[in-house]
Amino acid sequence: MTYVLHDKRNLSVHRIELSPNGSLTWQSAAIFFGSIAAASLFIALIFLAQGYWPVLPFAGLELALLGWALWYSMRKSRQRDTIVLEDQRVVVEKHRMHSRQRMEFPRFWTQVRLEPAVHRHHPSRLLIRAHGRGCEIGDFLTDDERESLRLRLAELLAANPVLVDGKDTTL
Amino acid sequence: MSDTATHTADHDDHHDTPKGIMRWLTTTNHKDIGTLYLLFALLMFFVGGSMALIIRLELFQPGLQYVNPEFFNQMTTMHALIMIFGAVMPAFVGLANWMIPLQIGAPDMALPRMNNFSFWILPFAFTLLLSTLFMPGGGPAGGWTLYPPLVQQTGDALPFVILAIHLMGISSIMGAINVIVTIMNMRAPGMTLLKMPLFVWTWLITAYLLIAVMPVLAGAVTMLLTDQFFGTTFFHAAGGGDPVMFQHIFWFFGHPEVYIMILPAFGIVSEIIPTFARKPLFGYDAMVYATASIAFLSFIVWAHHMFTVGMPLAGQLFFMFATMLIAVPTGVKVFNWTATMWRGAMTFETPMLFALAFLFLFTIGGFSGLMLSIVPADYQYHDSYFVVAHFHYVLVPGSVFAIMAGVYYWLPKWTGHMYDETLGKIHFWLSVIGVNVTFFPQHFLGLAGMPRRIPDYATQFTNFNMMSSIGAFIFGLSQLMFVYIIFKTIRGGAKASAEVWESPTGLEWTVPSPAPHHTFDEAPQVK
């Protein structure tokens, strides 16, 4: 998880950008994959040279799976959630692997709520909504991060002041 | 634009959360899958353990009492396959699933759906493997090493065994890929490679080994299959093939495989000893480099398993010295664990007891390994009970004790409850005594010439065999306590605090909720 927080307080616009962990760059991924592929193929080719070719297809399949897995995980780490809190509205933008979504909420009515998981050990869900419409944000964060994000959002929203979890926090 | 993530009023904000058995079949949550792996490993530990007890029962006295030799051989073969692929490896994958995301600050594994798949292959694989016991000709009986031409005498079971091994391999590979991608790409900012906990490090290197050698195993067993059914002659001397080449190929996989079963154990012990010595791990960097050197060396020592099949003198010397070289990084590790405890404020809770027993008893296994690596000595020891004693010392008080240490260490974190310390300690002492009574006499049996994999033996071996069998039943039965303690802890018990232990290190122990207010403006805290 990463939060990139552009908290432009002075403009009274808060922009919070959330992204999942993504510790690999394409370059380091290539080096990493190359080093495993080199070892694996080297072994398989030596067996091939001795006439024991059936090792090679298995090595190939496996490397294909590894390559796909790396690619998939890196694409997934490009997901983004952006939450912009303006004077009158809250704009949420979600960039997912196969979709993009944008939602606007009237700031005064916006609430954030952390829903505990139905099952123990499952992730919690952070919901942002107003007037019965809403969406989930930060599903790629850890539970602790979602909790602190909830506190942060609640604090920012309350500054207006607004209802948080049905309570007026300024009272 | 899609609105898949849009939710409306309060009550239907839930995802469809499957209940009951469907929850476990469809789960993609790393903790659920970790639990499944661990419970599966526990079950297999008992299945494989029962087979071991059948073996020890038969060996309690010379002569044939309970089983016939064919069945005995099926038991030794199945016991090994089940313990290796069904108990030890899935237990490590389970621990990886539970702990690696927590330790690197990731919300889950990199590929949650593949994670589900790689677990659910296992029940099929092992049902298939176990079902071969009921097939005409019985289960595989030529040893877990599947040497041809002996293995070609297996009855109808052979293709099913090979299919089962393929399935286990697929599962391991998917598990390894998941672990490696998670560690590489899902680390929290600030969690640089040289800040990763050692359990993560050892698993990274283990996954690398798995990826390097699993295709070799897959290729080897496939060639057995084609030799049997499709007229190839890879290993058929009659057709110009070479049965000894199978041994080379198998052990090229097999030796790294034994390290696959010990490196994560090193990682667990490296987490536990500092916690209970209340000192940081001595020589972290050296530990990482030692692990990497062991992994590298494990590729160039395989022929120490086959000194007696005949090879050029230069080959024998090379493999002997390369094998001895492994003792160096291993020694570095043992030294560092010991130095970690030096002048530490030590306490001896159950996880620490298991870790300490690991340290002592694994080292005994390392020493007998060193003895086996001496070519002229191995000519005598090979295929004797000395080898059995060696690998059981590294695998039972080695890998298995480390797994148990890890379970006791992290169980409070998983369940929120403290296990019963008194029961844990009793379980520990029964296990240590049982293991040593079982396996130490096997050294003497081997040195005196008792061969491995036989259902009957010359009468002069009786006393040590009786001891060994008694030890085995002590060890085996005391594992029922382990199950009892685990389920008792799951169901209740004293509440465990977030930190559980006095001064553990690592992200997995950080205070859960409510998290301090400011953590979110900053990058996550990696110290």
Ligand code: HEM
């Ligand atoms: C200092 C480290 C080690 C050395 C020098 C060493 C050396 C050896 C040698 C030379 C043999 C072949 C004996 C023979 O068949 O004649 C052997 C067998 C074996 N070792 Fe080790 N070993 C070491 C550590 C380990 C570890 C850490 C494990 C596993 C956790 C392990 C598991 C095994 C197994 C399973 C066998 C027997 C395989 C079989 O024939 O079924 N060893 N070892």
Ligand SMILES: [Cu+2]
């Ligand atoms: Cu070996």
